[in-house]
Structures are given as structure tokens and as C-alpha cells.
Amino acid sequence: MSLLLDVLSWGLLSLGGVFVFIGGLGAVRMPDLYTRMHAASLTDTIGSILIIVGVMLQAGASLATLKLIMILIFLLLTSPTATNALASAALISGNLPKVATQYGKDPSQ
Template identity: 60%
Template sequence: MTAGLALDIGSWVLMLAGSFFVFVGGVGALRMPDFYTRMHAASLTDTLGTILILSGVILQAGLTLAAIKLAAIMVFLLLTCPTAAYALANAARLSGLSPRPEQTPGKD
């Protein structure tokens, strides 16, 4: 009973912390001044937000097939996120979008 309660509290804490990071990442994606700095904010939601929320849900799932699926989703997201981020940053870089903010003044 108490072990179950501790598990519940642990998973709630994880999920709330994950929600916090996801939300902060969303705010950052709106606040940051240029494209590359926005990518940093977006990776906030992609890394710790994903890890925390999915770990919280895994704790709730317990030792079931659902937990394995959630773990697979988490591993897949953590593998693809840097790849997608690199592809995006590289495409922007090759297209000539300058990473130095002083050279792109007055952009939003």
C-alpha cells in the first residue's frame, strides 16, 4: 500500500517536472531571438521533457508490455531527436542562415 503510494508520488513528481520542462521549452521557442537559439529551447522539450514524462508514465505502467512499449518510444525519440535537430541545423547552416546574431539584426 505505502509502496504503491510512494510509486504514485514518484511518478507524479516525474510527470510534473516533465510538464514544467516541456512548457519552459515552448516558452523559450517563442521568446528566443533567432533560429539557432530557438533550437536550444526546443531541445529542452525533446530531451528532459521526454525523459521525465515517459519515465513517470512507465512507473505507472509497472512491469507490463505497455512499459516496454513506452521505453521503446523513449529510446526512439532520444535517438531521432538529435538526428532531426542536426539535419535541421545543417540545412539552415547550408542555406546561409547566419548563426551569429549580430549579423541578422531586427529579426522578430
């Protein structure tokens, strides 16, 4: 049973690490602000869920697990909200997505 939990937890942790790293790559490699934001925010969410659940399996039923649940809830609330706020601020200030401006310049395409 504990071996099963261990394997599951290690799997979640390493998967979370992979997602986090992919998000970092996306934030550097993507062509414009909105695609970068997309890469960073989505992997942030899934990466945090996977890593924190993975750690939770290691912690077992304890105060630490309770704290981890709270941290996860806070992260799930704040991180997407921050991205939303940032994206709307950028859009209002006239920072258009690259794809939209391409189409806007040349409607024939």
C-alpha cells in the same frame, strides 16, 4: 511502497510538463533560429524522458512499459538527429546565428 512510487511518478510527470512548457515558451520568445532550436530540442529530450519514465512507473512491469521503453529509445534517437539535420541545413544555406552576425558587422565590440 506504492504511495512512494505514485509520489515519484507524479513528481516526474509534473516536472516533465514544466520542462515541455518552458521549451514552448523558449521556441516563441528566443531571438533567432538557433537559440529557438536550442530551447525546443533540449527540453524535448528531458521532457520526453521525465514524462515517459513517470508514465512507466504508473504502468508497472507490463507490455505497456516495454512499448514505452521503445518509444523513448526512438524519440531519443530521432529528435536530436532531426534537430542536428535541421541546424546543419540552415547553417549551410547561409542562415547565420544572430550573435555571430552582430560580431561580424562590428568587430570592435
